[in-house]
Amino acid sequence: MTTKMAINAKDIFRNQHRLIRFIEQSIRLCSNQSLKTAQQQQQKASTPDFEITASVNTQYTHAPEPIKHDKDLGHMFKASQMAVRLATPQQLQPKPDNDEELGFGKLFTDHMLKIYYHKSLGGWQKPEITPLENLVMHPAAKVLHYAVELFEGMKAYRGVDGKIRIFRPDMNMNRMNLAAQRSGLPTFEGKEFVQCLSRLLSIDSEWVPHTEAASLYIRPTLIGIDPTLGVASSDSALLYSILSPVGSYFKTGSNGAVSLLADPSYTRAWPGGVGNRKMGSNYAPTINVQKEAAARGLQQVLWLYGEDHQLTEVGTMNIFMFYVNDQGEQELITPPLNGLILPGITRDSILAMTRQWGKFKVREATFTMPMVSELLNQGRLLELFGTGTACVVSPINRINYLGQDLYIPTMEQEKPVHELIRETLTDIQYGKVDHPWSVVID
Numbered sequence: 001m002t003t004k005m006a007i008n009a010k011d012i013f014r015n016q017h018r019l020i021r022f023i024e025q026s027i028r029l030c031s032n033q034s035l036k037t038a039q040q041q042q043q044k045a046s047t048p049d050f051e052i053t054a055s056v057n058t059q060y061t062h063a064p065e066p067i068k069h070d071k072d073l074g075h076m077f078k079a080s081q082m083a084v085r086l087a088t089p090q091q092l093q094p095k096p097d098n099d100e101e102l103g104f105g106k107l108f109t110d111h112m113l114k115i116y117y118h119k120s121l122g123g124w125q126k127p128e129i130t131p132l133e134n135l136v137m138h139p140a141a142k143v144l145h146y147a148v149e150l151f152e153g154m155k156a157y158r159g160v161d162g163k164i165r166i167f168r169p170d171m172n173m174n175r176m177n178l179a180a181q182r183s184g185l186p187t188f189e190g191k192e193f194v195q196c197l198s199r200l201l202s203i204d205s206e207w208v209p210h211t212e213a214a215s216l217y218i219r220p221t222l223i224g225i226d227p228t229l230g231v232a233s234s235d236s237a238l239l240y241s242i243l244s245p246v247g248s249y250f251k252t253g254s255n256g257a258v259s260l261l262a263d264p265s266y267t268r269a270w271p272g273g274v275g276n277r278k279m280g281s282n283y284a285p286t287i288n289v290q291k292e293a294a295a296r297g298l299q300q301v302l303w304l305y306g307e308d309h310q311l312t313e314v315g316t317m318n319i320f321m322f323y324v325n326d327q328g329e330q331e332l333i334t335p336p337l338n339g340l341i342l343p344g345i346t347r348d349s350i351l352a353m354t355r356q357w358g359k360f361k362v363r364e365a366t367f368t369m370p371m372v373s374e375l376l377n378q379g380r381l382l383e384l385f386g387t388g389t390a391c392v393v394s395p396i397n398r399i400n401y402l403g404q405d406l407y408i409p410t411m412e413q414e415k416p417v418h419e420l421i422r423e424t425l426t427d428i429q430y431g432k433v434d435h436p437w438s439v440v441i442d
């Protein structure tokens with residue numbers, strides 16, 4: 001081998017990681033027709049019924065509770081201190097062939113973000129991005145015994161312009177910190193964490209699907225890892241995030257409406273509890289009830305509360321009802337944030353957006369199953385739907401309540417409000433409309 005050939009071989013060997021990524025990206029881009037379709041759709045100049053522009057009122061419906069950091073929290077982490085250890089070419093996973101068939105949370109990207117907190121070492125440690133790997137912890141770690149854990153659900157969307165966007169991340173950070181406070185876990189600077197997430201997203205950017213039928217789910221998680229059995233604040237914690245490409249809730253051609261089990265003998269949240277915080281401990285007790293719904297041929301659980309059977313949430317979504325009120329006006333209502341309701345980011349966005357439209361009344365108000373039955377009997381209930389990051393909007397067509405099936409005409413409306421809401425929100429998320437709620441990742 002000549003010296004020149006040896007140098008070239010050395011260069012190729014040194015850069016093989018980049019080369020493999022380049023080849024992978026090229027194959028993926030070539031094989032994916034969806035981007036083209038999305039661009040064609042964007043060009044179809046359709047006039048929306050309601051125009052949402054950057055001038056929309058982007059205030060919170062309820063100003064979030066301010067985060068008060070503990071005096072003895074110690075030092076905070078900074079995104080600028082990030083250490084990055086990239087996956088080796090052998091560790092890189094193949095990306096899915098068909099973004100439309102992804103399902104939810106089954107595949108994960110090549111890297112993860114980790115930030116440890118150790119009070120004994122002065123507070124938050126430097127953030128690090130590493131290949132996706134198993135976590136090692138002491139069997140006494142608090143998360144394993146007392147569910148000292150909280151999480152978030154966010155998404156990165158590849159816009160029609162190819163840019164990657166996340167949606168109102170400041171709200172996820174606020175909700176996370178409130179849950180940390182309630183769990184005796186250390187709080188942190190949300191802005192710095194969003195910057196760390198952005199770095200992770202740019203490293204794994206090719207995992208953000210090139211289609212509007214899918215997105216990259218972001219799962220920030222905070223756990224207490226103190227190796228001690230006391231039910232007490234965590235002096236050691238791990239804040240981490242993994243990423244998972246996920247499909248759409250709505251397959252093309254299907255109306256996507258869900259049927260619900262409304263059984264008043266189960267409740268998800270109660271006054272003074274933590275139904276308004278996204279903690280893992282809220283979710284395990286719902287699994288068996290969900291199984292019961294499935295066994296009865298129903299897709300989700302409608303969570304009721306109280307003697308009057310108030311509707312609180314549906315599955316892991318907030319609930320909205322569109323109906324004709326006593327004054328004969330069309331009105332959109334959702335239960336108020338009374339401690340039983342998770343302050344959904346989709347919920348808040350829908351309230352702000354529909355109030356701005358001014359096309360119908362919008363109100364936060366409690367509503368009950370007897371009220372739903374009566375409105376149905378009088379032909380005044382128009383639509384019922386769940387809302388959340390996973391699905392944006394999930395229309396409801398049937399509720400099994402006290403052994404009776406109530407048929408909801410959500411899918412029978414000529415111009416359904418839930419469709420308009422979904423379109424407007426996804427237009428913002430996929431960058432068809434420029435909007436301050438959508439934050440572009442550099």
Ligand SMILES: Cc1ncc(COP(=O)(O)O)c(C=O)c1O
Pocket residue numbers: 153278313315316317318342343344345346347387388389390
């Ligand atoms: C119980 C519950 N309600 C509502 C929501 C919807 O919240 P968001 O719109 O922020 O996704 C979620 C999902 O996070 C949830 O788990």
